[in-house]
Amino acid sequence: MNKILIWRALARGVLLESIRRKDLWVVAILGFIIVCSAGALGFFGMSGLESFAKDLAASVLGGFSTILAIVTTGRLMPEETKNRTLYPLVARPISRFDLLFGKFLGGVAVAWISFLILCALTALALSIFGVKMEPIMLQYVMLKMMGLVVVCAVSLMLSTLMTPSAAVTMSFVILFGSSMLSRGLLMAFSTADPGVAPFYRVINGVLPQVSLFDIGGRAANTNWRLVPLWVIGALATYMVLYSAAMLSLSWAKFRRQAL
Amino acid sequence: MRRYFPLIVCAFAIASGFVAPAVEPEVRPKAEASGLHAHETHASASLLGQFRTSITSWLWLRTDLYLHNGVEMRPLTDQELEVGQQGVTSAESLHKEGLTVVPAAERDFRGTLGDIERATRAYKNMEGHSHSSPLMALPLYRLMTWIEPTFEEGWRTGGAVLAMGTDPHQHELAIDFLMEGLKANPKSLMILNQIGFTLAVKKKDYGKAIPIFEQARNIGLHTKVMNEADQESFRDVYRWLTLLYRETNQPEKQQMVATEGLKIFPDDVVLSKSGEAQMPTHKDEEDHHDHDH
Numbered sequence: 001m002n003k004i005l006i007w008r009a010l011a012r013g014v015l016l017e018s019i020r021r022k023d024l025w026v027v028a029i030l031g032f033i034i035v036c037s038a039g040a041l042g043f044f045g046m047s048g049l050e051s052f053a054k055d056l057a058a059s060v061l062g063g064f065s066t067i068l069a070i071v072t073t074g075r076l077m078p079e080e081t082k083n084r085t086l087y088p089l090v091a092r093p094i095s096r097f098d099l100l101f102g103k104f105l106g107g108v109a110v111a112w113i114s115f116l117i118l119c120a121l122t123a124l125a126l127s128i129f130g131v132k133m134e135p136i137m138l139q140y141v142m143l144k145m146m147g148l149v150v151v152c153a154v155s156l157m158l159s160t161l162m163t164p165s166a167a168v169t170m171s172f173v174i175l176f177g178s179s180m181l182s183r184g185l186l187m188a189f190s191t192a193d194p195g196v197a198p199f200y201r202v203i204n205g206v207l208p209q210v211s212l213f214d215i216g217g218r219a220a221n222t223n224w225r226l227v228p229l230w231v232i233g234a235l236a237t238y239m240v241l242y243s244a245a246m247l248s249l250s251w252a253k254f255r256r257q258a259l
Numbered sequence: 260m261r262r263y264f265p266l267i268v269c270a271f272a273i274a275s276g277f278v279a280p281a282v283e284p285e286v287r288p289k290a291e292a293s294g295l296h297a298h299e300t301h302a303s304a305s306l307l308g309q310f311r312t313s314i315t316s317w318l319w320l321r322t323d324l325y326l327h328n329g330v331e332m333r334p335l336t337d338q339e340l341e342v343g344q345q346g347v348t349s350a351e352s353l354h355k356e357g358l359t360v361v362p363a364a365e366r367d368f369r370g371t372l373g374d375i376e377r378a379t380r381a382y383k384n385m386e387g388h389s390h391s392s393p394l395m396a397l398p399l400y401r402l403m404t405w406i407e408p409t410f411e412e413g414w415r416t417g418g419a420v421l422a423m424g425t426d427p428h429q430h431e432l433a434i435d436f437l438m439e440g441l442k443a444n445p446k447s448l449m450i451l452n453q454i455g456f457t458l459a460v461k462k463k464d465y466g467k468a469i470p471i472f473e474q475a476r477n478i479g480l481h482t483k484v485m486n487e488a489d490q491e492s493f494r495d496v497y498r499w500l501t502l503l504y505r506e507t508n509q510p511e512k513q514q515m516v517a518t519e520g521l522k523i524f525p526d527d528v529v530l531s532k533s534g535e536a537q538m539p540t541h542k543d544e545e546d547h548h549d550h551d552h
Contacts, residue, residue: 189366204372
């Protein structure tokens with residue numbers, strides 16, 4: 001069977017399952033909160049608050065979409081095992097890698113759809129208050145979607161190693177904490193011996209650099225240029241390599257897992 | 260009766276909500292908001308930046324961010340200060356403002372990843388930087404002081420930011436804003452000090468500034484316990500009063516205030532100089548009289 005067809009079928013299954021579980025309702029509720037919060041903000045007058053509104057929107061979008069991506073992907077594999085729906089899948093003529101990759105693609109699809117719904121609602125809320133949309137916002141959306149791929153890969157990898165709750169918790173810690181740890185390393189490096197640079201570089205390299213995909217700071221404030229193409233290319237390469245590494249680790253665990 | 264029991268309980272619950280404000284001073288005593296102070300002094304606090312629980316503190320830090328057009332700054336750590344690292348200065352003053360959170364290439368060990376971050380985050384070389392229009396920050400100061408009217412630092416800094424520059428209309432806005440803050444915090448030395456400063460320095464209205472500083476002095480003299488910020492404001496009140504009495508040619512009052520201030524702040528160089536400056540003036544006057552005779 002064509003690999004792409006297999007992956008598509010598996011991803012579609014994840015998407016349908018997500019709709020059946022009413023995950024997208026959560027997105028709708030979060031979107032409603034965004035619109036209501038924007039309304040509350042309008043109470044203070046939006047003149048001069050454009051940057052704040054855009055910043056808040058970027059923060060909320062980033063936070064909510066990451067949470068949804070973690071929660072969706074983190075329980076994909078463990079729930080298949082727990083509900084015993086994994087057995088009919090592995091009984092089919094598909095490899096375990098195909099299964100894992102198809103689920104991963106499904107997780108990414110759910111994360112992207114949720115993110116785009118939230119984006120549409122946020123854009124609506126911002127446009128109500130006359131906040132101008134700029135081309136950099138499209139870059140923000142594109143890069144954020146790339147970042148969500150890394151989030152899903154990390155979360156899926158952790159879910160093959162531990163229970164769903166532990167995987168989700170660890171994903172939160174790693175994905176939200178990595179930027180803080182990187183920042184701490186940078187601050188420490190400013191007064192450290194230059195000899196420690198390789199050590200710091202290794203730690204930093206192991207951590208998922210999800211914050212690099214977030215250009216909300218540029219999109220929210222004024223007169224920032226678009227992100228250069230070479231940076232987008234470099235981030236796309238990073239996304240592919242890091243996600244591949246995470247999927248390889250997941251596969252290394254999953255292929256030996258007794259079912 | 261049993262049927263109405265839930266309604267009665269709800270009615271009591273609602274009624275308790277009406278009397279709840281009476282216990283607020285006990286359960287939620289007025290406390291200094293953990294805002295910029297922590298951000299300025301503790302590197303760990305700046306690391307935890309976005310996880311602050313207080314919305315006011317968060318807004319406070321965001322305001323600083325928008326004034327720098329999104330470029331996130333951080334204070335120098337104790338270690339950095341020890342090795343003599345310098346922060347960047349703004350175009351408006353020579354005051355050092357710390358460093359950018361995203362480091363410059365020469366302070367970054369990450370190589371390409373660092374270059375990518377500098378290209379994706381709001382980053383630029385901030386040496387000699389300028390600030391965005393302070394007017395854009397006004398709604399934020401309004402928002403944070405609306406959420407937390409006792410956040411004196413918010414009122415004071417909001418007033419100070421509004422009063423930046425030479426536009427008289429902005430100075431009026433600043434005074435109005437600070438007066439609103441004074442209504443919410445009638446005994447705030449910090450706000451009174453800022454009102455006095457704006458009147459004296461920005462509007463050059465010494466006649467109106469002196470009563471404000473005198474009001475602050477009076478409040479300070481009757482306050483038994485002061486936090487560090489209030490003490491600093493109280494010290495400034497004495498400094499400004501001596502300077503203003505000098506400017507308005509009231510040497511006796513200048514001397515009296517400087518002497519009183521030195522009793523409270525004996526190590527204050529400005530006050531002691533002001534006191535010393537007064538002495539030669541008297542002597543000069545005597546010499547002048549002798550000379551006349």
